Amino acid sequence: MxxxxxxxxxxxxxxxxxxxxxxxxxxxxxxxxxxxxxxxxxxxxxxxxxxxxxxxxxxxxxxxSPHVLPAPSKVIRTAFKLATTGTLLNDLGVSLLRAVSGFVIGTAVGATLGILVGFSRIAEAAIDRSVQMIRAIPFLAVLPLVIVWLGVGETQKIFLVALGVTFPIYINTVLGIRQVDPKLLELGRVQGLSSLQLIRRIILPGALPSILTGVRYALATAWLALVVAETIGAQSGIGFLAMDAREFLRTDVIVLTIVIYALIGVAADGIARFLERRLLAWHPNYGAAR
The missing domain is CATH 1.20.5 (Single alpha-helices involved in coiled-coils or other helix-helix interfaces)
Structure with a gap:
Protein backbone atom coordinates (compact mmCIF):
# COMPACT_ATOMS: atom_id res chain seq x y z
CA MET A 1 0.00 0.00 0.00
CA SER A 65 52.17 25.30 69.12
CA PRO A 66 53.85 26.99 66.11
CA HIS A 67 57.11 25.28 67.09
CA VAL A 68 55.44 21.87 66.91
CA LEU A 69 53.06 22.28 63.96
CA PRO A 70 52.78 25.72 62.32
CA ALA A 71 49.53 26.89 60.75
CA PRO A 72 48.96 26.32 57.02
CA SER A 73 48.96 30.10 56.50
CA LYS A 74 52.46 30.25 58.00
CA VAL A 75 53.61 27.43 55.72
CA ILE A 76 52.19 29.27 52.69
CA ARG A 77 54.03 32.47 53.66
CA THR A 78 57.25 30.49 54.04
CA ALA A 79 56.76 28.91 50.62
CA PHE A 80 56.21 32.33 49.04
CA LYS A 81 59.32 33.73 50.72
CA LEU A 82 61.51 30.82 49.59
CA ALA A 83 60.05 30.94 46.08
CA THR A 84 60.78 34.66 45.69
CA THR A 85 64.41 34.14 46.73
CA GLY A 86 64.73 31.26 44.26
CA THR A 87 65.77 28.71 46.89
CA LEU A 88 62.61 26.62 46.72
CA LEU A 89 62.42 26.48 42.93
CA ASN A 90 66.08 25.53 42.63
CA ASP A 91 65.80 22.71 45.18
CA LEU A 92 62.56 21.49 43.60
CA GLY A 93 64.13 21.44 40.14
CA VAL A 94 67.15 19.50 41.38
CA SER A 95 64.96 16.89 43.10
CA LEU A 96 62.72 16.52 40.04
CA LEU A 97 65.73 15.99 37.79
CA ARG A 98 67.09 13.30 40.09
CA ALA A 99 63.73 11.58 40.36
CA VAL A 100 63.07 11.62 36.61
CA SER A 101 66.57 10.37 35.75
CA GLY A 102 66.36 7.52 38.25
CA PHE A 103 62.81 6.66 37.19
CA VAL A 104 63.75 6.37 33.51
CA ILE A 105 66.77 4.17 34.26
CA GLY A 106 64.88 1.99 36.73
CA THR A 107 61.92 1.58 34.38
CA ALA A 108 64.21 0.51 31.54
CA VAL A 109 66.01 -2.06 33.71
CA GLY A 110 62.84 -3.37 35.39
CA ALA A 111 60.89 -3.68 32.15
CA THR A 112 63.77 -5.45 30.39
CA LEU A 113 64.21 -7.98 33.18
CA GLY A 114 60.45 -8.40 33.53
CA ILE A 115 60.01 -9.16 29.84
CA LEU A 116 62.85 -11.69 29.89
CA VAL A 117 61.48 -13.49 32.94
CA GLY A 118 57.89 -13.24 31.76
CA PHE A 119 58.62 -14.98 28.48
CA SER A 120 61.32 -17.42 29.54
CA ARG A 121 61.37 -19.98 32.35
CA ILE A 122 65.14 -20.26 31.90
CA ALA A 123 65.51 -16.51 32.47
CA GLU A 124 63.27 -16.81 35.52
CA ALA A 125 65.51 -19.50 36.99
CA ALA A 126 68.61 -17.42 36.30
CA ILE A 127 67.35 -13.97 37.33
CA ASP A 128 64.29 -14.01 39.58
CA ARG A 129 65.80 -15.32 42.82
CA SER A 130 68.62 -12.78 42.73
CA VAL A 131 66.20 -9.93 42.04
CA GLN A 132 63.95 -10.97 44.92
CA MET A 133 66.91 -11.13 47.30
CA ILE A 134 68.03 -7.63 46.37
CA ARG A 135 64.45 -6.36 46.61
CA ALA A 136 64.25 -7.53 50.24
CA ILE A 137 67.21 -5.35 51.29
CA PRO A 138 66.05 -2.05 52.89
CA PHE A 139 67.34 1.24 51.48
CA LEU A 140 69.04 2.21 54.73
CA ALA A 141 70.93 -1.09 54.79
CA VAL A 142 72.34 -0.71 51.29
CA LEU A 143 73.02 3.04 51.61
CA PRO A 144 76.49 2.75 53.26
CA LEU A 145 77.71 0.40 50.57
CA VAL A 146 76.36 2.64 47.80
CA ILE A 147 78.19 5.59 49.35
CA VAL A 148 81.45 3.57 49.37
CA TRP A 149 80.92 2.63 45.71
CA LEU A 150 79.61 5.90 44.29
CA GLY A 151 80.34 8.58 46.88
CA VAL A 152 77.71 11.14 47.87
CA GLY A 153 77.31 12.88 44.51
CA GLU A 154 74.49 12.82 41.96
CA THR A 155 75.30 9.29 40.81
CA GLN A 156 74.55 7.86 44.26
CA LYS A 157 71.15 9.59 44.43
CA ILE A 158 70.09 8.59 40.91
CA PHE A 159 71.26 5.01 41.55
CA LEU A 160 69.10 4.71 44.69
CA VAL A 161 66.06 6.04 42.86
CA ALA A 162 66.64 3.66 39.95
CA LEU A 163 67.08 0.77 42.38
CA GLY A 164 63.78 1.52 44.08
CA VAL A 165 61.91 1.92 40.78
CA THR A 166 63.23 -1.28 39.22
CA PHE A 167 61.39 -3.74 41.46
CA PRO A 168 57.74 -2.54 41.09
CA ILE A 169 58.19 -2.37 37.32
CA TYR A 170 59.85 -5.80 37.21
CA ILE A 171 57.26 -7.59 39.36
CA ASN A 172 54.22 -6.10 37.63
CA THR A 173 55.66 -6.69 34.15
CA VAL A 174 56.22 -10.38 34.92
CA LEU A 175 52.78 -10.64 36.52
CA GLY A 176 51.07 -8.95 33.58
CA ILE A 177 52.70 -11.22 30.99
CA ARG A 178 51.96 -14.38 32.99
CA GLN A 179 48.30 -13.43 33.53
CA VAL A 180 47.39 -13.13 29.85
CA ASP A 181 44.49 -15.50 29.12
CA PRO A 182 45.83 -18.67 27.40
CA LYS A 183 42.59 -18.89 25.41
CA LEU A 184 43.43 -15.57 23.75
CA LEU A 185 46.85 -16.90 22.81
CA GLU A 186 45.28 -20.04 21.37
CA LEU A 187 42.80 -17.93 19.42
CA GLY A 188 45.66 -15.87 18.03
CA ARG A 189 47.49 -18.98 16.89
CA VAL A 190 44.32 -20.29 15.24
CA GLN A 191 44.04 -16.98 13.40
CA GLY A 192 47.56 -17.50 12.08
CA LEU A 193 49.32 -14.75 14.05
CA SER A 194 53.08 -14.97 14.22
CA SER A 195 54.96 -14.84 17.53
CA LEU A 196 55.72 -11.13 17.07
CA GLN A 197 52.08 -10.41 16.26
CA LEU A 198 50.95 -12.37 19.33
CA ILE A 199 53.21 -10.25 21.50
CA ARG A 200 52.15 -6.96 19.91
CA ARG A 201 48.40 -7.61 19.63
CA ILE A 202 47.60 -9.86 22.60
CA ILE A 203 50.34 -10.22 25.20
CA LEU A 204 51.46 -6.58 25.60
CA PRO A 205 47.90 -5.13 25.60
CA GLY A 206 46.88 -7.81 28.11
CA ALA A 207 49.86 -7.08 30.34
CA LEU A 208 49.52 -3.29 30.11
CA PRO A 209 47.11 -2.83 33.08
CA SER A 210 49.53 -4.61 35.40
CA ILE A 211 52.52 -2.72 33.99
CA LEU A 212 50.82 0.65 34.53
CA THR A 213 50.00 -0.39 38.09
CA GLY A 214 53.71 -1.00 38.53
CA VAL A 215 54.38 2.49 37.18
CA ARG A 216 52.10 4.00 39.83
CA TYR A 217 53.91 2.12 42.60
CA ALA A 218 57.28 3.02 41.10
CA LEU A 219 56.45 6.75 41.08
CA ALA A 220 55.80 6.63 44.81
CA THR A 221 58.91 4.54 45.46
CA ALA A 222 61.06 6.97 43.46
CA TRP A 223 60.32 9.79 45.89
CA LEU A 224 60.81 7.55 48.91
CA ALA A 225 64.24 6.55 47.62
CA LEU A 226 65.09 10.16 46.83
CA VAL A 227 64.24 11.28 50.36
CA VAL A 228 66.67 8.67 51.71
CA ALA A 229 69.33 9.64 49.16
CA GLU A 230 69.09 13.38 49.83
CA THR A 231 69.60 13.00 53.57
CA ILE A 232 73.26 12.09 53.03
CA GLY A 233 75.75 14.55 51.58
CA ALA A 234 73.27 16.59 49.56
CA GLN A 235 73.84 20.30 48.96
CA SER A 236 70.54 20.92 47.20
CA GLY A 237 67.13 19.35 46.75
CA ILE A 238 63.93 19.09 48.77
CA GLY A 239 65.45 16.52 51.11
CA PHE A 240 68.43 18.79 51.77
CA LEU A 241 66.03 21.67 52.45
CA ALA A 242 64.25 19.57 55.09
CA MET A 243 67.48 18.43 56.74
CA ASP A 244 68.84 21.97 56.80
CA ALA A 245 65.59 23.22 58.35
CA ARG A 246 65.83 20.52 61.02
CA GLU A 247 69.20 21.91 62.14
CA PHE A 248 67.61 25.33 62.78
CA LEU A 249 64.28 23.95 64.11
CA ARG A 250 62.37 25.51 61.19
CA THR A 251 59.23 23.40 61.45
CA ASP A 252 57.46 25.57 58.87
CA VAL A 253 60.07 24.61 56.26
CA ILE A 254 59.92 20.95 57.27
CA VAL A 255 56.14 20.91 56.93
CA LEU A 256 56.48 22.72 53.60
CA THR A 257 58.75 19.97 52.23
CA ILE A 258 56.26 17.33 53.40
CA VAL A 259 53.44 19.17 51.62
CA ILE A 260 55.56 19.42 48.46
CA TYR A 261 56.17 15.68 48.51
CA ALA A 262 52.43 15.09 48.92
CA LEU A 263 51.54 17.41 46.03
CA ILE A 264 54.17 15.82 43.79
CA GLY A 265 52.73 12.42 44.67
CA VAL A 266 49.24 13.57 43.68
CA ALA A 267 50.55 15.00 40.40
CA ALA A 268 52.51 11.81 39.61
CA ASP A 269 49.45 9.67 40.35
CA GLY A 270 47.39 11.94 38.10
CA ILE A 271 49.87 11.40 35.26
CA ALA A 272 49.67 7.63 35.78
CA ARG A 273 45.86 7.74 35.72
CA PHE A 274 45.97 9.82 32.54
CA LEU A 275 48.18 7.20 30.89
CA GLU A 276 45.74 4.50 32.00
CA ARG A 277 42.81 6.33 30.43
CA ARG A 278 44.71 6.93 27.18
CA LEU A 279 46.37 3.54 26.78
CA LEU A 280 43.55 1.42 28.22
CA ALA A 281 40.54 3.12 26.66
CA TRP A 282 39.51 -0.28 25.27
CA HIS A 283 39.44 -1.83 28.75
CA PRO A 284 36.02 -1.95 30.48
CA ASN A 285 37.51 -1.01 33.86
CA TYR A 286 39.37 2.05 32.57
CA GLY A 287 38.70 4.81 30.07
CA ALA A 288 36.36 7.72 30.53
CA ALA A 289 34.79 6.38 33.71
CA ARG A 290 38.02 6.80 35.69
Missing amino acids: ELSGIGRTAIAANSGRSSQGSDTAGARAVSKAKLGARGLQLLSWLAPVAVVIIWEWLAQAGWL
Missing part, protein backbone atom coordinates in the same frame (compact mmCIF):
# COMPACT_ATOMS: atom_id res chain seq x y z
CA GLU A 2 1.46 3.35 -1.04
CA LEU A 3 1.63 6.21 1.41
CA SER A 4 0.23 9.58 0.44
CA GLY A 5 2.42 12.67 0.54
CA ILE A 6 0.86 13.64 3.89
CA GLY A 7 1.63 10.19 5.33
CA ARG A 8 5.21 10.35 4.22
CA THR A 9 5.52 13.82 5.69
CA ALA A 10 4.06 12.67 9.03
CA ILE A 11 6.41 9.67 9.21
CA ALA A 12 9.37 11.88 8.42
CA ALA A 13 8.32 14.33 11.11
CA ASN A 14 7.88 11.56 13.68
CA SER A 15 11.27 10.14 12.71
CA GLY A 16 12.86 13.55 13.12
CA ARG A 17 11.27 14.00 16.53
CA SER A 18 12.42 10.50 17.54
CA SER A 19 15.96 11.21 16.39
CA GLN A 20 15.94 14.56 18.15
CA GLY A 21 14.68 12.90 21.32
CA SER A 22 17.37 10.26 21.10
CA ASP A 23 20.05 12.93 20.63
CA THR A 24 18.67 14.86 23.59
CA ALA A 25 18.67 11.74 25.78
CA GLY A 26 22.23 10.99 24.74
CA ALA A 27 23.32 14.54 25.52
CA ARG A 28 21.67 14.32 28.92
CA ALA A 29 23.44 11.03 29.65
CA VAL A 30 26.81 12.53 28.71
CA SER A 31 26.07 15.60 30.84
CA LYS A 32 25.15 13.43 33.83
CA ALA A 33 28.33 11.38 33.38
CA LYS A 34 30.43 14.56 33.35
CA LEU A 35 28.66 15.91 36.41
CA GLY A 36 29.18 12.57 38.15
CA ALA A 37 32.91 12.59 37.34
CA ARG A 38 33.25 16.19 38.54
CA GLY A 39 31.35 15.35 41.70
CA LEU A 40 33.72 12.48 42.45
CA GLN A 41 36.71 14.73 41.81
CA LEU A 42 35.35 17.31 44.25
CA LEU A 43 34.61 14.58 46.79
CA SER A 44 38.19 13.31 46.57
CA TRP A 45 39.44 16.74 47.67
CA LEU A 46 36.89 17.13 50.48
CA ALA A 47 38.91 15.33 53.17
CA PRO A 48 42.26 17.14 52.48
CA VAL A 49 40.55 20.55 52.43
CA ALA A 50 38.69 19.74 55.67
CA VAL A 51 41.95 18.68 57.33
CA VAL A 52 43.64 21.96 56.31
CA ILE A 53 40.71 24.05 57.58
CA ILE A 54 40.65 22.23 60.94
CA TRP A 55 44.44 22.45 61.16
CA GLU A 56 44.34 26.23 60.57
CA TRP A 57 41.56 26.70 63.11
CA LEU A 58 43.39 24.73 65.80
CA ALA A 59 46.59 26.70 65.16
CA GLN A 60 44.82 30.07 65.28
CA ALA A 61 42.99 29.05 68.47
CA GLY A 62 46.30 28.23 70.15
CA TRP A 63 45.74 24.49 70.43
CA LEU A 64 48.78 23.82 68.25
